[in-house]
Amino acid sequence: MQNFQNILRYAWRAYDHTRTIRSIRDISATVSTNSVYELTMTDGNLLIAKATVFGSFENFAEDHTIINVLSNNLPIRYADLLSRALMKGPNIFFHRHVDDDQDVWIVFYRPIRIQEQAPRRLTEDQVRQLGREMAFFHRDCTLVSHTLPRSDRDMTSDVNALFFSAAQDYPEHVELIQQHCRLFLENTFRINVFGFQKIPVFIDWNIGNFSLDRVGRLASRWDYDWFRMSTRVTDFYFLSRVVSDIGDRTVFTYEVDRLLEPRFLLFLQEYHAVFPLTRQEVLFIKEAYRFFLLNYVLRLGRYFFRPEIADKLSREVINDHLPTLEEKFDENILLDALGL
Secondary structure (H helix, E strand, C coil), X not given: CCCCHHHHHHHHHHHCCCCCEEEEEEXXXXXXXXXXXXXXXXXXXXXXXXXXCCCCHHHHHHHHHHHHHHHHHCCHHHCCCECCECEECCEECEEEEECCCCEEEEEEECCCCCCEECCCCCCHHHHHHHHHHHHHHHHHHHHHHHHCCCCCCCHHHHHHHHHHHHHHHCHXXXXXXXXHHHHHHHHXXXXXXXXXXXXXXXXXXXXXXXXXXXXXXXXXXCCXXXXXXXXXXXXXXXXXXXXXCCCCCCCXXXXXXXXXXXXXXXXXXXXXXXXXXXXXXXXXXXXXXXHHHHHHHHHCHHHHECHHHHHHHHHHHHHHHHHHHHHHCCHHHHHHHCCC
16 A cells, blocks of 8 residues: 555645645555545644545546535435535545556545444344434435436446456456356346436445444444445445344455345345335345446456455455355345345
């Protein structure tokens, strides 16, 4: 992971040369190629800065613009949920540093208050509460979705990109990867996911990315690397990991089993009681998981994850998770649990 402190100082001078940074502390996660820093200003205030080399600058700017509008438009109960990016005039301030070796994008955030992080293993009551809370959050995101800036990214174009790059990126496994790309595209058409409403989804709901208040309501959510406008179903795989009986693990893999655990069924039942799912949405849960493996692990993993982690995860997807997906996943378990 690179040290971007000099670039941060240049970026801050471009933002506001009348204030200065006293110190910079690296608070980055250990799995990602992105870098996050806590800035202590000479006036005593704290800010957060993020340096990103993952994806594209255009998508980075689009995502943060949508998130800022979302943070303003959500109901009052979510007033402090999302970290707002700093503005310069009417626009979010982005700094892009390009030289012979790198293309780095900087954004500055206001800090958010972190309350109670979910425990590594939730109780059944906490699973139920989280199911209801996520349903309320998705419902309220749906309410404001038509007020958000447009996003043209979609799953189909991402999977098509992998289909054509697989021969170069994974020459020994191109047939397997292209087979699952075709299955995703065929099943997406069959299920008619294009008819689903797109809402803001954060996808990476691991326990380290959000906090709860004392009654189990969402209090804060950070880490927006995988944010996109998509169907709410794409949030479910990581939520299945949060509520799993296994709990949070330092060493992890992206197995499908979490989606079939009784505790995830309990989560879904509570969610469904608040913000009902359709049969077609439940059928798409498997495809949303397949998309995660194809797009975020195989297509983009080597850019996002640190090299040793990216290599491990891609091997597991190719050798274990994709070859066994059709055999292991039974959508009828989910449909029966919800009476669909």
